[in-house]
Amino acid sequence: MSELHELCQLKRPISKGHLEKLKENLSAGIPATYTLEEVDQFERGVDEELSSTTTPLHLICENVSHDFTPEEEEIVVSMIDELFLNGAGWCLISAKNETPGCVLERRGFHGSKYWEQIVSAGVRAEVLLRHIESNIEFIEEDEVAGLNEETAKEGEQKDKEQVQDPAGDSDTFLKTKLKYTDDALLTDRKDGVMMQWEEKLMRAGCESLFKSVEDPNNVVVLNIGFGMGIIDSMIQEKKPAKHYICEAHPDVLAKMQRDGWMDKENVIVLKGKWQDTLPPLLNKGLFFDGIYFDTFSEQYSDMLELYDLIVGLLKPEGSFSFFNGLGADRLVCYEVYKRVVELDLENYGLKTEFTEIEVPQTTNPDAKDSVWADIYRPYWTCPVYYHPEARFM
Structure with missing residues (x-):
């Protein structure tokens, strides 16, 4: 387990040192979305497709406590803010098929400060994504020289599967x-x-x-x-x-x-x-x-x-x-x-x-x-x- 993940296990007493070390790790180039699954693959020397993404944010949500002192709570809130500032994902799925918010809900933290942070991040992400999509200029396939035929076929198959789903396409x-x-x-x-x-x-x-x-x-x-x-x-x-x-x-x-x-x-x-x-x-x-x-x-x-x-x-x-x-x-x-x-x-x-x-x-x-x-x-x-x-x- 990396130092970043160990920090997010929130071993007490929680001090400002947790936040400072978190910032150091992120400043050193470690992604806020660096997962336990990626650490495991690195340690085993393999490169496989990830089936789940247990992120530092998942670990924080799994380890927050109802008996934190006000000072500890504010430090954890700042740690979550720092992760989001560095690109943490609000809806990535862990090995337990849970988003960070799902973890909080399961552990009785619905409506908490941590919950509000995740919901707010989700709103920002959804609004920003829509803005990007509405302003993006798509390039037609025939404008791309040497488009990989296999990649094109895979894309066509995915489009076909989506269209064939009556729950996702009104014409179907x-x-x-x-x-x-x-x-x-x-x-x-x-x-x-x-x-x-x-x-x-x-x-x-x-x-x-x-x-x-x-x-x-x-x-x-x-x-x-x-x-x-x-x-x-x-x-x-x-x-x-x-x-x-x-x-x-x-x-x-x-x-x-x-x-x-x-x-x-x-x-x-x-x-x-x-x-x-x-x-x-x-x-x-x-x-x-x-x-x-x-x-x-x-x-x-x-x-x-x-x-x-x-x-x-x-x-x-x-x-x-x-x-x-x-x-x-x-x-x-x-x-x-x-x-x-x-x-x-x-x-x-x-x-x-x-x-x-x-x-x-x-x-x-x-x-x-x-x-x-x-x-x-x-x-x-x-x-x-x-x-x-x-x-x-």
Whole structure:
């Protein structure tokens, strides 16, 4: 084990010497992301592909203590700051399949100073990465002389695999067969598109849409993504004047047809992707008291495009909400995206408030009667749901 890693084991008493030695190691050129796995390979004289990355930050999180003195705590906080200043990764995965934040959560340090440091670093990293990606100039392959054929084929294969994943590509998803069960909507490979356990979350979403209506006798709402129709059924109970539903998947549209949604007097079904069906509403000067968003297979970059439309479709006193599953496979990622959403919506003049909702224990993959028992992969593993509600400032 290197001196850097030994320092991060936080052997007490912890003094300013820990911080000074840490700075010396980093100044000497040792990366803040230098892993135990790399040390092991160096000592064994081998060079293999790393399957995990246990970093100095992981070690600090594994060794912080609840009984640190205030002085020790501040030194450790400074050590973490120093690691981040030198490029430490907030979401690298250890041999235990944990990020540094996951380690803190497991050890009871959720909400601590150390936790806040990692979440803040995650927010900075996500915002910076997006800024870099939006300004980068990509070179076309045919502009690169002598492009390695094997490398090109590997890239094509990865692109093909990504496109074939219905959870990661909307066009693939729209071509994927769906199946309705008693408590779920699934793809043909058992991806959970929507499940009944979300009912409590949908109820909160429905209530948000009707919180600040201008005219109770002329409420106009929009739901983007019908799925199982959970929130749309709740909306119908409130008898809005107009209830717009945007849905693109042919199997879902067929289900809506069978169940009579197309025949409801106050329902207008927008058939197609929201990217195609919502812009014409702007041209018509249509405004909504409430807008809800819950689609499958789209990324946060898609939501950023949606925000451009939301600010043009929402009434001055209207409410915008969505199914907040961003980064919900790890609590630390979930909290990072919660803050990223706040920042992004603030740039659009929207203030976002979050309400904590306890999710069913059965959403834990390790639960005896887990809802994920027959599902391809869980899309939710966090113990809490942060329900978003955004309005113009």
